[in-house]
Amino acid sequence: MSTLVTLPSDDPRVVRDAVRAAIDGGPPIGLGMLDGVGVEVPDDVAVVIATSGSSGIPKRVMLSADALRASAEATTARIGAGRWVLALPAGYVAGLQVLVRSLLAGTDPILLDGRFSPIAFAEATLMHATSEPLYTSLVPAQVSTLLDAADDAAVRAAVAQYRAILVGGQALPESVRERAADAGMRLVRTYGASETSGGCVYDGVPLDTVAVREVDGELQLAGPMLAAGYLGDAELTARTFVSDDEGLRWYRTGDAGLVDDGVVRVHGRIDNVIVSGGINISLDRVERIVRGIPGFDRAVVVGVPDARWGEASVIVLPRGEQLRRSEADHLQQARDAVAAEIGAPARPARLILVDELALLTSGKPDRDAISRLVAELR
Known part of the structure; x- marks a missing residue:
């Protein structure tokens, strides 16, 4: 067992350095946890993220270094390598993955100056725009905010710099997707959770190492990026992560949906x-x-x-x-x-x-x- 080091997730530089150490075998870190002092976790756990997910019930998701790496590598295999801009909180799994992808690529993530805003996003983007591909992760509300500011030439130029902008966290309205396409934003809709080390289905298609099935109307996900479980809640872990007859471990998403000719279609939360x-x-x-x-x-x-x-x-x-x-x-x-x-x-x-x-x-x-x-x- 290893002792968890809790961090303030509002300082991306502190989180970046701690994540670098954690995925290289250093002390495991806890993000978003107010009561993690002295907490022991299994030796293979690198990061614990506190999240309420879609249910509103607080959970502490344990992620191994191998799971984080598997997610980052699968993303690179799908969309390519390049520099990443961190526009989300580092304590949110999509923000954490921006850090992990950057570290595994041997690059420093590009950080915004202060809180997210169209101007801050544009300045950070254009300052680092080179021939190297740029990537970032956003939530739909941020995409809408950028689109509302697209009359600004700098914002318009910035959003067009990205080879791909991953968008997850909630459903992306079709009207926003159409506006984004008109503005030259190359969006990739992602589906996943903290329990899958972030998005693992891109534009409805699972990443290469991910399996998806539908059981009694519920979507379930499998792959090397699955979390180890929930810290301090063996009952919830056993209920959420199940193994099939061949020993393959599946994450029960709690989402209603289906898999139609290899394409995942999410209908919403079952509950x-x-x-x-x-x-x-x-x-x-x-x-x-x-x-x-x-x-x-x-x-x-x-x-x-x-x-x-x-x-x-x-x-x-x-x-x-x-x-x-x-x-x-x-x-x-x-x-x-x-x-x-x-x-x-x-x-x-x-x-x-x-x-x-x-x-x-x-x-x-x-x-x-x-x-x-x-x-x-x-």
């Missing part, structure tokens, strides 16, 4: 469902439809109690100039779009505009905080 009027409704599916409406690409859909139907869905959207008509008109547009695709019972009941969406440090919407806000407003 992100409400029952409205006796009908099961996937909030993920409603949200994907709503985000396809122009101006709604940052919308979040949450469930709320409803006196008549038991539960209902609510759209939460940041205020902005994209809404040119009344809230009632835009709500009706969303209700019509949802009804046309999955039926009238799934129509959202309300549209709530907020000054700013609550976000996790990873850039994903903080759905618990958004749900609490909606409950207070109702």
